[in-house]
Amino acid sequence: MGQLLEIKNLHARVEGKAILDGIELTIDAGEVHAVMGPNGSGKSTLAYVLSGREGYEVTEGEVIFEGKDLLAMAPEERARAGIFLAFQYPIEIPGVSTSVFLKSAVNILRRERGESELDAMDFLKRAKEKLAALRMDQKFLSRPVNVGFSGGEKKRSEIFQMAMLEPKLAILDETDSGLDIDALKIVAEGINALRSPEKATLMITHYQRLLDYVVPDKVHVLAHGRIVKTGGKELALELEEKGYAAFDAASKDAA
Amino acid sequence: MTVPAHRDASGVHEATCKAYLDRFAAKRAELPGAGLPWLDAWRERAIERFAEHGFPSPRLEEWKFTNLSKLAETVFEPIPSAANGISREDLGGYRLEGASDHLLVFVNGRLRPDLSDTGAPGEGVTVTGLSRALEDDAEAVEESLIGAGDPSAGERASALGQLNAAFMGDGAVIRVAANAQPERPVHLLFLAHADKEPAGMHPRNLIHAGEGAKLTVIESYVGLSDGPYWTNAVTHVTAEKGAAIQHFKFQAEGAGAFHIAATDVDLHENAAYTSFVMSLGGILARNEIRARYNGEGVHCALKGVSLARGRQHLDTTTRVDHLMPSGVTDETYKGIVDDRARSVFRGKIRVAPGAQKTNAYQLNQNLLLSDRAQADSKPELEIFADDVKCGHGSTVGDIDAEALFYLRARGLEEREARTLLIEAFLGQLIDDIEIGPVRAMAREAFTGWLAGLDG
Numbered sequence: 001m002g003q004l005l006e007i008k009n010l011h012a013r014v015e016g017k018a019i020l021d022g023i024e025l026t027i028d029a030g031e032v033h034a035v036m037g038p039n040g041s042g043k044s045t046l047a048y049v050l051s052g053r054e055g056y057e058v059t060e061g062e063v064i065f066e067g068k069d070l071l072a073m074a075p076e077e078r079a080r081a082g083i084f085l086a087f088q089y090p091i092e093i094p095g096v097s098t099s100v101f102l103k104s105a106v107n108i109l110r111r112e113r114g115e116s117e118l119d120a121m122d123f124l125k126r127a128k129e130k131l132a133a134l135r136m137d138q139k140f141l142s143r144p145v146n147v148g149f150s151g152g153e154k155k156r157s158e159i160f161q162m163a164m165l166e167p168k169l170a171i172l173d174e175t176d177s178g179l180d181i182d183a184l185k186i187v188a189e190g191i192n193a194l195r196s197p198e199k200a201t202l203m204i205t206h207y208q209r210l211l212d213y214v215v216p217d218k219v220h221v222l223a224h225g226r227i228v229k230t231g232g233k234e235l236a237l238e239l240e241e242k243g244y245a246a247f248d249a250a251s252k253d254a255a
Numbered sequence: 256m257t258v259p260a261h262r263d264a265s266g267v268h269e270a271t272c273k274a275y276l277d278r279f280a281a282k283r284a285e286l287p288g289a290g291l292p293w294l295d296a297w298r299e300r301a302i303e304r305f306a307e308h309g310f311p312s313p314r315l316e317e318w319k320f321t322n323l324s325k326l327a328e329t330v331f332e333p334i335p336s337a338a339n340g341i342s343r344e345d346l347g348g349y350r351l352e353g354a355s356d357h358l359l360v361f362v363n364g365r366l367r368p369d370l371s372d373t374g375a376p377g378e379g380v381t382v383t384g385l386s387r388a389l390e391d392d393a394e395a396v397e398e399s400l401i402g403a404g405d406p407s408a409g410e411r412a413s414a415l416g417q418l419n420a421a422f423m424g425d426g427a428v429i430r431v432a433a434n435a436q437p438e439r440p441v442h443l444l445f446l447a448h449a450d451k452e453p454a455g456m457h458p459r460n461l462i463h464a465g466e467g468a469k470l471t472v473i474e475s476y477v478g479l480s481d482g483p484y485w486t487n488a489v490t491h492v493t494a495e496k497g498a499a500i501q502h503f504k505f506q507a508e509g510a511g512a513f514h515i516a517a518t519d520v521d522l523h524e525n526a527a528y529t530s531f532v533m534s535l536g537g538i539l540a541r542n543e544i545r546a547r548y549n550g551e552g553v554h555c556a557l558k559g560v561s562l563a564r565g566r567q568h569l570d571t572t573t574r575v576d577h578l579m580p581s582g583v584t585d586e587t588y589k590g591i592v593d594d595r596a597r598s599v600f601r602g603k604i605r606v607a608p609g610a611q612k613t614n615a616y617q618l619n620q621n622l623l624l625s626d627r628a629q630a631d632s633k634p635e636l637e638i639f640a641d642d643v644k645c646g647h648g649s650t651v652g653d654i655d656a657e658a659l660f661y662l663r664a665r666g667l668e669e670r671e672a673r674t675l676l677i678e679a680f681l682g683q684l685i686d687d688i689e690i691g692p693v694r695a696m697a698r699e700a701f702t703g704w705l706a707g708l709d710g
């Protein structure tokens with residue numbers, strides 16, 4: 001399979017503070033990668049840099065997505081190119097109805113892919129299917145984005161949006177935290193349903209729990225803004241046993 | 256001679272005041288109802304008070320945020336020439352087709368019967384032009400104007416109301432008989448087409464709903480020209496016991512216009528008054544509502560939106576007097592301010608001693624779309640009773656950067672995402688308008704305004 005994403009020597013800072021310190025990571029189409037690391041290691045920063053959030057300043061390195069310079073693109077251009085970020089802390093947007101905004105986004109991406117736009121009926125039909133698969137209430141569509149949702153509902157709402165938008169590269173930032181085991185299984189099903197030879201997933205997580213249900217091809221350990229170890233799915237289990245401390249020490253020595 | 260503290264020192268305002276006095280002396284005989292002794296005396300007193308107070312200065316608490324020096328630089332012709340060229344076609348979408356039985360169209364302050372539809376009589380509603388009412392039934396007008404008394408007659412802050420009284424031109428007189436409940440609204444459409452001279456319009460509207468009556472009234476001010484003119488409107492609203500009035504106002508004056516409007520509302524036992532003001536026209540506009548609860552159990556909802564751009568200055572001032580127990584005030588005004596524009600909110604709720612079980616809340620929120628946009632917000636409560644529930648809130652903020660990023664990260668263009676968030680800021684206030692055609696008009700105006708956003 002071809003290369004989808006290539007991150008080379010990526011350095012980034014936030015509010016003047018260097019957070020990412022030379023990330024190297026390549027994801028091929030069809031793969032699922034997991035990035036694991038302790039709190040504050042820079043996982044969310046990586047996710048935001050990839051999706052183009054303001055205030056995250058790249059000081060060195062490059063990111064190539066399907067042969068294009070990702071860092072030169074605006075957030076919406078990245079989304080249109082097929083990148084999706086499931087936020088660690090999805091925000092509430094009062095006054096903006098989920099269905100209105102999502103229908104607009106779905107059709108923007110469909111146009112971009114050369115597919116026909118969904119009319120209101122088709123959109124609703126598809127949304128209802130996806131909601132049912134995620135065991136979510138249909139009323140959810142008419143509510144303002146995330147308003148009044150519990151933490152778990154917000155996470156599911158992110159997966160629902162992902163299912164509707166069908167991204168090429170989904171970046172899931174701790175989508176598993178705050179979910180009970182039943183919800184976790186449902187979310188994992190949602191992620192697995194989107195797996196295909198053309199698409200890829202980058203799962204950011206703190207625990208290996210999710211990886212029991214969405215089995216990764218590769219696991220990376222992030223510490224102090226660098227990938228300090230890469231391995232197969234067994235690396236996640238090793239982390240679970242030994243904790244991050246061992247890797248943390250290794251990275252500090254390297255620094 | 257010493258200049259009073261509230262006057263400007265330059266003498267420009269003095270000269271303008273003097274010009275109005277001269278106009279009054281020269282033209283008083285041409286004013287509607289001239290020759291009626293009570294009215295002549297009333298106008299005379301009013302012009303004297305105006306002369307005494309002059310233009311309200313920002314040193315007055317009530318005018319702290321709104322400076323009238325530009326208004327006071329120009330003499331706006333108080334009896335403007337008619338713009339006879341206006342025809343039915345020019346009314347266009349402002350008519351609210353099908354929404355109202357009664358449409359009174361005023362052009363440059365004068366009622367134009369040829370453009371108006373007074374509809375089928377009956378249903379207990381009478382709608383007349385003020386000028387005409389002074390000919391047909393001057394006594395009734397006298398009672399409305401003088402009988403009720405003007406609580407702000409002696410106040411400096413209301414000097415422009417006095418100028419209105421002096422030059423009071425036409426306006427609408429609406430009366431709904433006890434228990435009458437006309438199904439459709441009465442629409443007052445004030446058109447200004449002032450391309451020849453700076454016109455000064457001083458309309459006065461008298462709205463009365465009898466016991467148990469129900470009325471919906473729409474007041475629209477639309478500018479058909481961009482040059483300077485001045486609308487200085489005064490509206491009296493009375494809702495008798497158990498009456499319910501819905502009052503919508505749509506302020507879309509021309510780009511160079513000044514719009515000063517005072518609405519005095521007297522509410523009696525168990526009366527309900529709902530006001531919605533959409534303000535987006537003019538270079539300087541002030542919409543002032545003064546409501547008095549003269550009986551128990553009054554229910555009053557005051558809502559409005561201001562959309563300001565360029566160098567517009569849009570002022571919303573409200574004053575609510577809970578004089579009797581068990582009154583409810585539900586007040587929400589929102590402003591969106593772009594470019595170098597400014598929105599002002601001053602709201603005072605006063606709960607008199609003995610007005611127990613009052614429930615009053617006022618909220619003002621402003622969204623600034625540019626670095627140079629400004630919003631001044633001053634909600635105030637004065638409470639002299641102990642068993643009440645009162646509160647207020649006020650916010651001034653920018654577009655939420657996190658929300659903007661969230662929407663863009665889903666593929667929406669920055670412009671579309673911004674528009675969605677701006678829309679979300681006050682869309683609900685518009686959606687809550689009960690009368691369909693009014694809601695549609697407000698929605699359309701808002702959408703049109705949003706389409707004019709740059710970048």
Ligand SMILES: Nc1ncnc2c1ncn2[C@@H]1O[C@H](COP(=O)(O)OP(=O)(O)O)[C@@H](O)[C@H]1O
Nearest residue numbers: 014015019037038039040041042043044045046
């Ligand atoms: N907006 C921000 N402002 C200041 N510091 C930040 C900001 N975002 C992240 N950081 C800092 O960057 C580091 C990495 O944070 P983050 O990427 O959120 O870590 P993780 O997701 O791995 O927990 C932390 O030290 C955090 O305090």
Ligand SMILES: [Mg+2]
Nearest residue numbers: 043044088174
């Ligand atoms: Mg994080």
